[in-house]
Amino acid sequence: MNNLRSASLLFSAIAVMSVPIALADALPPAIQAVESRGAEVVGSFExxxxxTGYAARYNGQGIGLYLTPDGEHVxxxxxxxxxxxxxxxxxxxxxxxxxLGKEMWQRLEGSTLITDGSADARRIxxxxxxxNCPFCNVFWKQARPWVEAxxxxxxxxxxxxxxxxSAGKSAALLAAEDPEAALNAHEAAGKASKLEPIETISPKVLEELEANLMLMGEMGASATPAIxxxxxxxxxxxxxxxxRPDSLKAIMGPLSTDQ
Structure with missing residues (x-):
């Protein structure tokens, strides 16, 4: 992790027992010092x-903190x-x-999006x-068998x-009478797509697109498609x-038409 040194210790046993951290001032000073560097302590364990073990988030990742018996070092x-x-x-x-996974999934559910496929699908x-992303188009084509099934x-x-x-084109898709049909027509056409961007995006849609982009960054993605x-x-x-094909199967799960 950036700005945090890592260490490895040799011991023989550990028990995972969650102890909620109610107040920051309940933490030992050595643990608080790590929090001052940007880590967020979310629980402790034996x-x-x-x-004494502590679990923390740092830059979207988990880190282990171990307080020494004297309480002065971590x-x-x-x-x-x-x-x-x-x-x-x-x-x-x-x-x-x-x-964190449950929290991020809930935030995805609340994002501005266009659905593609059955609401009764076994997997989301x-x-x-x-x-304008060519690799998004590749993934859209890869996904067709599972979506159509x-x-x-x-x-x-x-x-x-x-x-x-790009923002204008996203806004045009979101504003379409049938966003799913508009998106699928755009992706099916590929480079021949005639999708025209909205020149003046409404403040509401612009805010939604900016929120989506911020969420994407918070989830650790820097390029599209991020799946x-x-x-x-x-x-x-x-x-x-x-x-790749092996990763695609893990993402999409089994294809019912193959069973």
């Missing part, structure tokens, strides 16, 4: 060797046992990544899309970032760019 990084097993990942998964896949609903979170007219889905264990997963 650790071996007299250490070690930051991954805790390993004598066999080399990672003892930090389980607490971070429970205290950081699971809640979110994708940050720019109308009713297995997957794509939810295009529209942004305008690639070209000066988000829940895996078979319900964990939020990300794919940056048009996926």
């Amino acid at each position: 650790a071996p060797g007299g250490l 070690l930051i990084g991954t805790l390993l046992d004598a066999s080399g097993e990672d003892l930090t990942q389980a607490p971070l998964e429970k205290l950081v990544y699971e809640p 896949v979110y994708v940050f899309s720019d109308p 009713g297995d997957v609903q794509l939810r295009h979170v529209m942004v305008g970032m690639l070209r000066p007219d 988000y889905y829940l895996d078979d264990e319900g964990r939020l997963q990300q794919q940056q760019g048009a996926p």
